[in-house]
Amino acid sequence: MTLSSSPTRPVGLLLLAVAVMAVFALCADAYRFRDDESSELSHLLMKLRRDQHRKHCWKYSLDGLTESQLTKCARRFIHFANQQLRKRKHRSSLASFHYNVNINKRNKELLTRVDTKYRRFSSKLTLFALKFKGKRMSGLSASDARMLRDLQWNMVFGRRKDSSRMSNLDSQMSQSYDTAVGCYAPGKCLDSGEDNVKNFFRTKNDYDQLRYLWKSWRNATGAKFRNAFVERAQLLNESVYAFFEYFTDFEDPKFPETVVSLYNQFKPLYEQLHAYLRHRLHQKYPGKFAANGLLPGHLGDDPWGSQYTKWHNEFVPFPAAESIDFDGILKDRERRGLLTVPQLPHVADEFYRSLGLPKMTETFWRKSVFLKPKDHKMNCHGTAFDMHSASRDDFRIKMCTRMDMSSFSTVHHEMGHIMYFMLYSHQPVLFQGSANSGFHEAIGDTITLSVKTAEHFQAIKFAKHLNDTHESQVNTQLTQALENVMFLPFAMTVDLWKWRYISGKVPKEQLNQDWWRLRGLYAGVGPSVSRSEADTDALSKYHAAKNIGYVRYFISFLLKFQFYKAMCEEAGHKGPLSTCDFYKSTAAGDKLRRMLQLGRSKPWPDALQQLTGRRDISADALMEYFQPLHNWLKDYNAKNGVPVGWTVPANPMQSASN
Incomplete structure (x- = not known):
């Protein structure tokens, strides 16, 4: 009908x-x-x-x-x-x-x-x-x-055209970044790609060539990405979910303020280290920049001035002190037939088992790749893989292992990721992950702090007696500080800058000015040549251009010292924190297990409390670890009249280099 x-x-x-x-x-x-x-x-x-x-x-x-x-x-x-x-x-x-x-x-x-x-x-x-x-x-x-x-909390877009446009912008920036070319003199250019630029900075010391490359790299990257970045930020603000709601795995509505608070905790050490580095660089390059001003940005290990380890040998506090030659120890054992490259992963496995943690699975040993193949190309960067198999036993590492301390440290670090994978594999897939984005990297780095000690090499009988004097410890700590402490202000500034713009605190007409104001304020680093708003120098870093979170590295660098101290205390360590090796401490291993097995199932303060007994991230352990170096820096700077601190000029985009 x-x-x-x-x-x-x-x-x-x-x-x-x-x-x-x-x-x-x-x-x-x-x-x-x-x-x-x-x-x-x-x-x-x-x-x-x-x-x-x-x-x-x-x-x-x-x-x-x-x-x-x-x-x-x-x-x-x-x-x-x-x-x-x-x-x-x-x-x-x-x-x-x-x-x-x-x-x-x-x-x-x-x-x-x-x-x-x-x-x-x-x-x-x-x-x-x-x-x-x-x-x-x-x-x-x-x-x-x-x-x-x-x-x-995932980033999503309400309109398909927005999602498609975002993908196109990402693709354009990625392709442009990957093919960017840097030149160190007129008509003298490197092969394309960031790695070649970083290698030049790491291995060369010619002031003018480095400054030329510093500017050239920015012309090839940041200056070209400004419009795409601004459009990308607009799309983020128009997305289904507001920026601060999805970009918050730290579960802290005032996280930017928390980051600045953490900076203030280690600022006294950073200021002394910055003063010493600036003083020594000013001696090397007299008249090139102010002795009490900002460091020009082109004097570090990379085009962003984020780390400065290349100056360790030249600026070592005690040149006459004998340093421990870990590479030499490993190569000597190889020469004597006591250790082979394929055995290094088993040495790392034994370390974790000594803590009472589970051994690597049979599938791990069968499917991991530890040696560079001869008949095809392989990405040699050490990486751990969770294969998410139904049997929960398929975890792998790929790396091109060599007989040196770098590979020894890397295999211990990557196995830290594997241990995390294994211990939270019983959780639902949505809980199989880092408590917050800083935890995963911090686990492997914590283990590395323990194995890169004289105490550990003696404990595993790789060396009978190593004369690790106070002077050699301070020398080693300078290397670590030029890598870790100098990195922290850069790691926090990348995301602070993005947050400030996307949240509307900074207009697009002041993007570059705000970047250099933050770099000057927190790092005491300025531009190597005068800049303009058209340059958008933050975008010369891939993570900034692509909106890939970078503050996770800031957090992980602090957490590793916090984890390390907690495990050392559980192991009953006596003496300076930097000499601790918690090898064979099942008590420390049990504390670590209780944290790792939670995965993402609890708020990260709950996970942190399982290991450290406290619910907040802190720089206290980092400050304690570097106390010997901090004492020496304060004494050296005071005795030699080295100015400490810096002032950010009214125009932060003006050159810090003469």
């Missing part, structure tokens, strides 16, 4: 109107994904409201569901997300591993295809998760609520 001949025509029309309104509401929903079933949405909506047990309830409008129905739907969605993410992470990890150990066109194409599918699926999950935002679901467990929130 048709509507026109029905005696209940008003009711029929009313139902039709309701259905039409529902369809329009669905089309207007910014979070809607249009799939093959879009023509049946109205029908499915009505069916969903009658059937709270529908398998994929989250795909449709949640309006009209009771609180009980919403809670059940959310639980099913979280279960679905965990189940599907494991499968997709497994595929993505496989593709990434095989590309990195065998670099060829076919593997690259496969990796690109798999990663694209993973990103699309991840974005779809986030859009579904956002449907539950603001809904009352008191019956949802704390764990489920946390997983749902993590899904909602």
